[in-house]
Amino acid sequence: MTTTDDAVPFRPVARVGDIPAGEGRTYEVGGRLVAVFHDGTGYHAMDDLCPHMGASLGSGPFADGMVTCPWHAWRFRACDGAWCDNEKLKVEVFETRVADDAIEVRVPPAATR
Ligand code: FES
Numbered sequence: 001m002t003t004t005d006d007a008v009p010f011r012p013v014a015r016v017g018d019i020p021a022g023e024g025r026t027y028e029v030g031g032r033l034v035a036v037f038h039d040g041t042g043y044h045a046m047d048d049l050c051p052h053m054g055a056s057l058g059s060g061p062f063a064d065g066m067v068t069c070p071w072h073a074w075r076f077r078a079c080d081g082a083w084c085d086n087e088k089l090k091v092e093v094f095e096t097r098v099a100d101d102a103i104e105v106r107v108p109p110a111a112t113r
Helices: none
Strands: 010-015 024-029 032-038 043-047 066-068 075-077 086-090 093-099 102-106
Touching: 010 024, 010 032, 010 093, 032 102, 043 093
Parallel strands: none
Antiparallel strands: 010 102, 024 032, 032 043, 066 075, 093 102
8 A cells, every 4th residue: 555644755766767667676765665667658666675585576577567576476566566476565655856957755663563
């Protein structure tokens, strides 16, 4: 689920053009690692940590709205973070926007345990 909490600010992570189409990058945002992907027309953001064994999703290839984990090829949808093989398992996704020339993401603090 994408957060829409207006109390959480958008924060710039990169400039338009920094992420080639079909690729992602990982950024630290508010103490969390966030994977940001460029689909050729827009940007998507999700938690960088693969729930399988912890690979960085930001280094995986991105195509057809899905990122493929670079370690064991689990695929996750950018729209809602769902694992393509079982939608009950999801990674957190975040809102993105482009403001002027900056790619911005809205990332709430990690939930405490
Ligand atoms: S660590 Fe991502 S699929 Fe195994």
